[in-house]
Amino acid sequence: MHRNYRCTISYGKLNIPVYRVYAQPLTNITPIPESRFKGRPNTLFALLIDVEVFGNNFLPAYTEGDNRNVVATDSMKNFVLRQALNFEGSTIEALLIFLGQRFLSTYTQMEQIRLTTRELPFSPAQLPEKASTILFRREHGDFTTATMDFTRDTNQQPVITAHQCGRLQMELFKVTGSAFTHFVQDEYTTLPERMDRPLFIRLNVYWTYTDVTSLLTPDHAAYVASEQVRDLIQFVFDEFVSESIQHLVYEMGCRLLERFPQLATVTFDAQNHTRDLVVAAQEEEQIKVYTDPFTAFGNIHLTLSRTSEENQSEEPRL
Template identity: 45%
Template sequence: MSYSNETDTELESTDQRTMNYGKEKVAVYRTYANPLEGVRTIPESSFDGRDNILFGLEVRVQFEGEEFLPSFSEADNSKVVATDSMKNFVLHQAGEYEGATAEGFLHFVGTEFLKTYPHVEAVKMSAKEYPFDQRMVPGDDGFEPSDLVFRVSDDESAFGEVFLERKEDDSRIKEQTSGITGIELVKVKGNSFTGYVQDEYTTLPEREDRALYISLDIFWTYSDPEDALGEEPQRYVPAEQVRDIAQVVFHEVDSNSIQDLIYQIGLRVLERYSQLESVSFEANNRTWIEVREDLEGDAKVLREPPRPTGYQQFSMDRSDLEE
């Protein structure tokens, strides 16, 4: 009996062990990938697809499996796939992928990893998309987007993550997350911050109308993770449309806090996409500080806020719509 208890304890400890390794910051670029076509349009966005003439990702690979324990505990690398090989594998598969989305590519590469290395129990693939802008060049009817020249953009980046685990002779999606990061928006009026706790530590004055500068990351999950792959474009949620929802709601809503603003954005996202299970946020408050109050009308002179800055994290699901 004593031996059995020790074994149970050992197994429980092993189940809770963190053990993985992989490669990150793998930059991969593909020209003339398949275009994303047939997505459903929404009132808040003009986005209806992308050409994918230039498709770039920064990829992270994570391998998991009990077979890797000897590499940590005994310096036995007989089951270790070199991370340099992982990089080369990702680069090669970029030429094999026939889909049109970041999530689809991650799923494709993760599935191929599990097929190729049977001792790997699970693989987590994540990536941020490199944004590129087509440059405007003279055409027959004025200026038009070039199909050859692109600008490396500092704009928002789409994000995807797919966690695949081995299931008998196949694999299944255990977890999935899509997102868009690095949204930065400024609204010059129509924002307030009032009614908060006032005590001996309060120095911030209430503001009935303020210029609001926020940075925002938005993430979402699907009820059916397969919808994230883009194989049925009508079920796919493009990051560009979620970005556009955020800026439209920011324009429309007179918010009394950033918390209120992101809640309204979340409601709109869940209303537009019935296939989504949840939406979550990380927001950062960079509200500029007014330095003059003697200007007429809505004119203001503003400066950057000092550090530290505030942040908000929040998640929602379909139950919020019912409420």
């Protein structure tokens, strides 16, 4: 039987847990007024890594059951874990660049590789007199992420072809100072107009750099720490009285691009988790009780990109 289908393939390993201790501290970042963040010691550098490889060298494994070119995903996992010992950088993006480069120079079978990482956040345990330098508490709040794509240039050198950094799963509840009014009213409208609502959002924010070499240099002056992005977003949410989530994320996006000229784009995915009002105290109006809303969430998406013709960097050599 002649099977004439087009195949698009990739394979890899998901969620490789890496707990590297005593990585290089993150220092020398440029402080911003909206954040106290100045760096982190990286004593416990914990993350999950996804590896996805692309290339037609792996096609015979699918079409003919021929595994001669297949790098076992188990070996990929071992590669990541062993190489993590040799990592000398201090950011998750630097770790991806280090691993991407090593994967492509080790395995000629791999034409392209995509690496994604999600931080497993830990914070120093607070002791009465100081923060511990050896004991860390697992946190389950928002965290840093990054994705990078690598291929080889015509000289067979690894290059970055795409990147995206981010802060995921921020959950922010503002008790006053958010409105949603003057929306379309028709026979389907049951939502009351609210001049002041308790706005609870779940927010993922992503960004890209105009010149990805900002992520390659050991000097972190142009590096945007995800903690700074988180703090700037919180700063804007705290002070800005929004007319909607659309209005809010646009303001956040503009402030991020203004604060960080090295960024090319910022993208938001914001879910609306505003609670429903049950009862308000009669004597003191600001005292209220809310409960969970109907279990379907509004989703607001925004990507802001610079419009000026700034040089978009071409695939930099590693």
